[in-house]
Ligand code: G6P
């Protein structure tokens with residue numbers, strides 16, 4: 108299938124793209140590393156982004172040379188989620204990252220299909236807290252697709268849910284795992300963050316204010 112000249116749909120990652128929650132995930136993982144007695148390394152922090160909770164714990168413990176049995180790993184992942192949820196308790200619309208609310212409004216106003224593709228099982232809580240649940244034509248998260256990024260499953264499910272071929276969708280991602288998963292799904296990808304980190308994205312913007320939506324989508 109030949110790619111249309113402009114994307115016909117947009118798929119957003121949530122944490123670190125639309126809302127400023129990536130730092131809460133990192134703070135919770137840092138606390139776990141402290142408890143397990145090793146130092147949290149910022150490079151490992153990048154590798155944890157976009158990765159599902161249990162897989163992220165494994166990446167973290169390996170980085171610290173620690174091995175947990177299955178029961179301890181499960182309890183540790185639950186504890187991390189408790190710490191994370193403590194920081195979500197006060198979350199509201201002030202957590203939007205720059206340009207996020209305007210982007211959703213612009214796309215929604217033109218009837219352009221919007222999907223969420225997040226590895227998080229807390230995604231819906233966050234959307235509700237920020238009052239943007241109704242902006243999405245489809246919400247695919249860690250509760251609906253167990254295979255986390257870089258597996259392409261979450262992006263394939265998101266494209267299918269809004270009725271487009273993955274090649275017609277443009278994905279916004281702040282995680283290396285997310286960029287790779289979206290590319291594997293056959294989507295176009297714009298990185299949100301540091302171009303030196305998100306090397307495989309076709310373009311990287313510091314935040315969504317850096318996107319010229321009419322030019323990108325071929326719409327006035
Ligand atoms: C997002 C975040 C990851 C997090 C994952 C699972 O993709 O970028 O840092 O590990 O979701 O989140 P959860 O809220 O289910 O623990």
Ligand code: MG
Pocket residue numbers: 120121122123124129156157280281282285
């Ligand atoms: Mg993210």
